[in-house]
Amino acid sequence: MTPARHLSPHLPRPQADAEALVWFAPTPTSRELVLAWTCDCLAIFFELIQSGGVAFIRRTIQDEREPVIAETHRWPLREAWLTWAAMLAGQVRVNGRGGVVESSGQ
Numbered sequence: 001m002t003p004a005r006h007l008s009p010h011l012p013r014p015q016a017d018a019e020a021l022v023w024f025a026p027t028p029t030s031r032e033l034v035l036a037w038t039c040d041c042l043a044i045f046f047e048l049i050q051s052g053g054v055a056f057i058r059r060t061i062q063d064e065r066e067p068v069i070a071e072t073h074r075w076p077l078r079e080a081w082l083t084w085a086a087m088l089a090g091q092v093r094v095n096g097r098g099g100v101v102e103s104s105g106q
């Protein structure tokens, strides 16, 4: 067993009234800084990533062929941290469709 394993958080079950995060196909970014991450022992893991003055959450679904990656909106840093904290507290849902731009009008 690797000592560093499972030191990162695992997501709790979302609360019943948790709002769903909306996921989009990944957008190329320059100079990413990974601020925080969840444990990658699970099939899905999350990273909080800063790029310039904004930040977003990246969801990676580990697949045998290639990972499926989706990202949230870009937020101001403070808002991104608040959303990250809400995610770790089970206050947002993270298991919506991946890699697809969800239309808001339907």
Ligand SMILES: [Zn+2]
Binding pocket: 005, 006, 007, 010, 039, 040, 041, 042
């Ligand atoms: Zn783990």
